[in-house]
Amino acid sequence: MNEQNTDNNLDEMISIELENDELVKLVTSNADVASQYVVFQNSEDEYFAINVAKVEELIEYKKLDITFTTKHTGAMKGTSKIRDNFVNIVCFDAWLEVESHTDQKSELAILCNYANTRLAIVVKSVYGVVNMEPSNMYDDSGKDSKISYLYEIVVNSKKILCKIFDSDQFLADVLPSKFEKENEITNAMASHENVITKEIFIAEDSFLIQNAIKRLLNKMNVTYQVFVNGKDLLDALEKKNLDTMALIITDLEMPVMGGLELLEICSKNTNYSKIPIIVNTNMSNTSIVHTAEKLGAKKVIKKLDLLRLQEVILEFAKR
Numbered sequence: 001m002n003e004q005n006t007d008n009n010l011d012e013m014i015s016i017e018l019e020n021d022e023l024v025k026l027v028t029s030n031a032d033v034a035s036q037y038v039v040f041q042n043s044e045d046e047y048f049a050i051n052v053a054k055v056e057e058l059i060e061y062k063k064l065d066i067t068f069t070t071k072h073t074g075a076m077k078g079t080s081k082i083r084d085n086f087v088n089i090v091c092f093d094a095w096l097e098v099e100s101h102t103d104q105k106s107e108l109a110i111l112c113n114y115a116n117t118r119l120a121i122v123v124k125s126v127y128g129v130v131n132m133e134p135s136n137m138y139d140d141s142g143k144d145s146k147i148s149y150l151y152e153i154v155v156n157s158k159k160i161l162c163k164i165f166d167s168d169q170f171l172a173d174v175l176p177s178k179f180e181k182e183n184e185i186t187n188a189m190a191s192h193e194n195v196i197t198k199e200i201f202i203a204e205d206s207f208l209i210q211n212a213i214k215r216l217l218n219k220m221n222v223t224y225q226v227f228v229n230g231k232d233l234l235d236a237l238e239k240k241n242l243d244t245m246a247l248i249i250t251d252l253e254m255p256v257m258g259g260l261e262l263l264e265i266c267s268k269n270t271n272y273s274k275i276p277i278i279v280n281t282n283m284s285n286t287s288i289v290h291t292a293e294k295l296g297a298k299k300v301i302k303k304l305d306l307l308r309l310q311e312v313i314l315e316f317a318k319r
Contacts, residue, residue, distance in 0.1 A: 034252045034260050034283060035133055038110065039153065039162060040126040043093050047153065047162040049132065050121075051253050053283035054114040054167060058126055061106045064089065075174050080120065082111060088119040090174050096146065114282035115171055115304050117178065127155075130162075134229070137164070137255035141207075145169055148205065149255055167282065168206040168303070179208070182304050186215045189310070196317045198246035200224040203233040203262060204280070205254045209303055213249065213280070216306050220313070222246070229254040230262030237272065246317040247276040249309075252283050252292065263295035276316040280309060 037049035059082065066089050068078040075095035080087055089109065093099065109120040130153055137149040140163070149164040172179045200217065204210050205228045217224045227233040230250065234257070237245075248266070252259035259279060266272040279292045279300040289300045299312045 034258045035131055037130050037132050037164065038126060039128060039130050040110065040123045042096065043124050044098055047160055049162050049164045050167060051283060052129055053285050053288050054112050056111045056113050059109045059111055059120065061109050061122055064109060085118055089122060090119055091122050095170060095173060114167065116302055117171065117175065134255050134258045139255055166206065168208045172208055182212060182306050186219060186306055189219045191219055191221060196222050196246050198244050198318055200246050201233050201237065201248045202226045203230050203250040203254060203259065205229060205251065212304065212306060216310060230257035230259060233262065234265065242271055245275050247278060249278045249280050252279060252281040260291060260295060263292060263297060267296040278312055278316065
């Protein structure tokens with residue numbers, strides 16, 4: 001891979017080439033920023049993106065030995081063994097509900113690992129890694145539940161809108177049992193007495209995850225407020241009596257202001273730095289975790305691990 005100093009121009013991005021039918025590895029394992037995205041195309045040549053921190057590597061699709069499901073409908077196509085792990089194979093076109101061209105047009109599988117789940121997303125092609133600043137993202141989730149944001153990139157000197165798809169919604173659609181299991185865990189929890197008397201602020205843009213955290217906090221009988229990004233949370237914090245704050249729970253990948261920037265601002269503010277901050281994210285590569293911890297995060301927890309989140313809330317919440 002040929003790395004160049006880039007921003008959002010695909011003409012100057014990292015090139016990805018298949019050589020000798022070997023696995024093509026993305027240089028992402030040490031990514032310590034939350035604004036890098038893998039840009040790819042589906043069979044209709046639309047541009048989509050997924051955060052680098054959720055991607056392990058790219059695999060040539062035709063080299064996968066896939067055991068296909070008995071059903072021939074839906075996005076879940078089968079299972080393959082990749083590096084000694086059994087991995088679900090998902091057709092991105094089918095998830096989008098467009099005509100599937102998996103066998104005819106697909107070239108690569110994007111091996112992803114997030115929310116304690118490995119899966120390979122089958123796509124037409126991958127173009128590279130683009131830095132997408134949260135402040136320039138446009139929230140498009142109101143029109144399409146599968147798309148979180150739009151971001152303008154440049155392809156062959158032409159401006160193109162790239163869709164950052166909702167990876168939480170994607171996981172809920174292709175592996176609904178994962179979300180159902182967490183709902184069952186929350187429903188089975190005994191309701192707490194009000195052991196936390198102060199308020200919790202949450203920065204989370206995914207409605208699915210918002211609802212999961214709300215169910216947990218309602219069971220814990222905790223007062224809370226939810227914000228869709230770090231800036232909205234900070235704006236509310238400025239007007240808040242900080243003595244009434246228990247802790248902050250934040251995602252990392254958000255528009256306008258992400259979790260790392262929120263952590264950095266709070267760490268430099270002598271008043272805000274006294275409030276414990278818990279990171280709840282699917283961007284769990286080692287470098288991201290270390291960066292969050294250096295910026296003051298008390299714990300970094302993977303999304304949908306609600307039992308662990310409950311434990312950490314009880315451990316760090318200021319009573």
